Amino acid sequence: MAMSDWKPNIIVFACNWCTYQGADLAGSLRYKYPSSINIIRVPCSGALEAEYIVEALNKGADGVLVGGCHPGDCHYKEGNYKALRRFNLLHKLLEDMGVEPERVRLEWISGSEGKRFAEVMNDFDAVIRKLGPNPRGRNGNA
Amino acid sequence: MPEKVKLAYLLAGGCAGCDMAVVDLSETLLDVLPQLEIVFWAPTVADVKYKDLEAMPDGSIDVGLVAGMVRLSEQEHMVKVMRRKCKTLIALGICASMGGIPGMANMHSKKEIFDTAYFDTFSTDNPEGVVPRTNCLVDGKYELTLPDFYEKVRSVASVVDVDYLTGGCPPHHSFIGAALTAVLEGKLPPRGSWLTGGKAVCDVCKRNPALQGKERELIQDIKRVTDGEPEQDKCLLQEGYICLGPVTQGDCNAQCPNVNMPCRGCGGPIPGVKDFGLRAVSAIAASMTDEKLVDKIDCPAKLFYRYSLPSSILGGKLK
Ligand code: SF4
Ligand code: SF4
Ligand code: SF4
Numbered sequence: 144m145a146m147s148d149w150k151p152n153i154i155v156f157a158c159n160w161c162t163y164q165g166a167d168l169a170g171s172l173r174y175k176y177p178s179s180i181n182i183i184r185v186p187c188s189g190a191l192e193a194e195y196i197v198e199a200l201n202k203g204a205d206g207v208l209v210g211g212c213h214p215g216d217c218h219y220k221e222g223n224y225k226a227l228r229r230f231n232l233l234h235k236l237l238e239d240m241g242v243e244p245e246r247v248r249l250e251w252i253s254g255s256e257g258k259r260f261a262e263v264m265n266d267f268d269a270v271i272r273k274l275g276p277n278p279r280g281r282n283g284n285a
Numbered sequence: 286m287p288e289k290v291k292l293a294y295l296l297a298g299g300c301a302g303c304d305m306a307v308v309d310l311s312e313t314l315l316d317v318l319p320q321l322e323i324v325f326w327a328p329t330v331a332d333v334k335y336k337d338l339e340a341m342p343d344g345s346i347d348v349g350l351v352a353g354m355v356r357l358s359e360q361e362h363m364v365k366v367m368r369r370k371c372k373t374l375i376a377l378g379i380c381a382s383m384g385g386i387p388g389m390a391n392m393h394s395k396k397e398i399f400d401t402a403y404f405d406t407f408s409t410d411n412p413e414g415v416v417p418r419t420n421c422l423v424d425g426k427y428e429l430t431l432p433d434f435y436e437k438v439r440s441v442a443s444v445v446d447v448d449y450l451t452g453g454c455p456p457h458h459s460f461i462g463a464a465l466t467a468v469l470e471g472k473l474p475p476r477g478s479w480l481t482g483g484k485a486v487c488d489v490c491k492r493n494p495a496l497q498g499k500e501r502e503l504i505q506d507i508k509r510v511t512d513g514e515p516e517q518d519k520c521l522l523q524e525g526y527i528c529l530g531p532v533t534q535g536d537c538n539a540q541c542p543n544v545n546m547p548c549r550g551c552g553g554p555i556p557g558v559k560d561f562g563l564r565a566v567s568a569i570a571a572s573m574t575d576e577k578l579v580d581k582i583d584c585p586a587k588l589f590y591r592y593s594l595p596s597s598i599l600g601g602k603l604k
Contacts, residue, residue: 193563197598228570231579236566239392239586241603278603 151179151205151271155264156195158188160218161253162210168257176264179205179271187211188249189222193233196247200237201279206246206271208263213251223251245270246277290347290469293325293338295367297360297441298387299353303378304329306455307350313462320469339366346371348468351447354380354387354595355439359432368445373468375449375480377461379551381441382450382479383561384595388438389587391594391601395436438595449473449480452534452553454592460536479534485555486530486548490539492520503574507581510546521547522572527588531568532558551592560598562589 157163163184169176185191188211199207209230211223230249238244248267252260296304307314323331324346325338349371355361368374376382384391390398403409403416420430442450451464464480467473474480487493494501501523508525515524521542522528528547530539534555541548554561566589570579582588590597 193566194560194598197560197563201598224576225571228573228576228579229567231576232566232570232582232585233563235579235582236562236585236589239584239602240599242599279599 149276151177151268151276152203153177153179153181153206153208153264153268153271154199154204155180155182155208155210156185156188156191157182157210157252158212158218158223159184159186161212161216162188162250162260164254165210165252165256165260168254169260170257172257174258174261176261177268179268180264187218187222188226189217189224189229191226193229196233197237200242200246200277203277203280205274205277206248206267208248208250208267210250210252210260210263213253216253243274245274289322290320291324291345292321293346293349293367293371294323294330295325295349295351295353295363296329297351297353297364297381298356298438299378299380299385300387301329302455303352303380306378306453306458307461309458310462310465311458313458313465317462317465317469335363335366338363338370341370343369344372347373348465349374350377351375351381351441352377353441354384355441355444356387356390356435357432358435361435361444364441364444368447373448373473374445375451375464375468376440376442376447377451378456379452379454379553379592381447382452382553382596383442383593384438384440385454385551385592388440388593388595389591390438392587393602394604395434437601440595443596446477448476449478450553451480452551452592453537454551457537457540479553479556481534481536481553483556484535486533486535486537486539486542486552489535490520490530490542492518492539492542494520494523501572504572504578505574507578515545521545522569527569527582529565529569529589532561532564549591550589554593560596561593562586562597565589 157166166182188209191209196207211226214223217223234247237247250263325333327333349367351364351367355364379385399416403411417431419433420428422428504525506525510526515521515526526547529550530548532555533548533550534552537552558564594601
């Protein structure tokens with residue numbers, strides 16, 4: 144694939160109760176965000192296994208973003224705190240493994256933050272465009 | 286008298302610790318030995334060469350044990366020969382099953398490894414820049430060959446389809462005994478499974494708060510094993526010593542925690558785990574009080590993938 148044809152492939156794991164609702168609101172309010180963003184709805188950011196994030200990177204995602212409820216607002220009380228601890232540890236492990244830290248991100252986006260959802264997606268898309276394609280390629284064969 | 290069971294043993298890229306563990310079977314080995322005919326175990330037990338094994342008919346050996354990982358073309362070749370010759374092939378030990386300690390080399394490129402081994406260390410004197418090559422001509426007429434050193438370490442289980450896996454570094458002789466007995470008596474689980482109990486180290490650890498009728502508390506601080514002495518009978522993980530017991534199979538009977546050492550995961554993952562290190566990340570992070578404790582863990586990749594890096598989803602560090 145020529146570099147000029149390249150478009151980032153970004154996976155967003157959005158929690159059902161906040162970030163996914165934020166994405167929905169962004170849509171209804173017609174805020175624009177890039178077509179590189181592929182949203183996968185998950186029950187809670189705390190339910191997201193580290194395997195899913197790494198598998199996405201291995202299968203060719205150029206960036207992975209996990210979206211959860213703001214601290215204190217988790218539907219299951221503490222799922223997002225668990226997600227934060229896990230994410231921090233995973234982030235450090237991925238850095239050890241040669242994955243650029245900017246490729247994985249955690250954000251708190253509530254159901255009323257449609258505008259912020261679009262802004263974060265635009266920003267993440269710009270960061271990933273600057274980084275370029277995931278060196279592991281689209282099928283995990285670096 | 287029934288025919289003897291033909292057994293072959295190959296040490297691929299291992300340290301010979303697994304061989305020692307088999308020898309440690311002592312009496313158990315003596316018990317099963319009359320039923321066994323060792324057709325290949327070079328160079329330790331039977332003086333049978335590679336070419337002799339290659340010449341044996343395919344499928345003519347009942348049970349093959351392979352220890353160690355695959356780094357060299359020679360190891361890859363021999364592991365494939367073993368697969369062809371043996372009806373049942375067992376990956377013995379965590380190197381064969383998941384890559385083991387030598388698999389940590391996947392945090393480095395072949396070039397980095399060669400640079401360190403042949404140039405950079407303080408005591409290396411190599412003015413002509415000699416590095417291993419796969420062939421060379423001596424005296425202009427003798428062609429000598431060496432195996433190829435691959436870019437990455439792989440487990441035996443990822444090079445060929447093995448029938449069973451066993452963890453442990455080395456596997457405790459009692460469970461090699463149990464595995465051999467299971468094979469001899471034909472009492473085997475479905476192909477592709479671990480020949481182990483499937484219980485976590487925590488399940489058999491006497492430090493486990495649950496087994497003492499107490500609640501498990503969250504980790505308040507991270508400690509290294511050199512930071513003081515852990516309290517007797519208290520869970521090491523709860524005390525802040527990162528222990529991988531929750532995600533590791535405990536056929537060893539929690540040997541390390543019994544002597545104040547946290548489990549490092551040599552038993553292999555508990556059932557249902559795809560990536561040992563990532564599952565460990567989830568389990569350990571979930572038992573912390575505070576996300577900032579993460580900063581106190583040095584190089585989590587080497588801690589959580591100590592025995593399983595080649596079998597991880599990413600396989601190693603990307604350069
Ligand atoms: S599993 Fe351990 S004892 Fe066995 S060969 Fe590997 S390093 Fe040696
Ligand atoms: S975490 Fe370690 S010390 Fe604690 S119960 Fe499990 S195996 Fe034992
Ligand atoms: S406690 Fe863990 S590291 Fe120690 S022997 Fe058992 S499985 Fe291996």
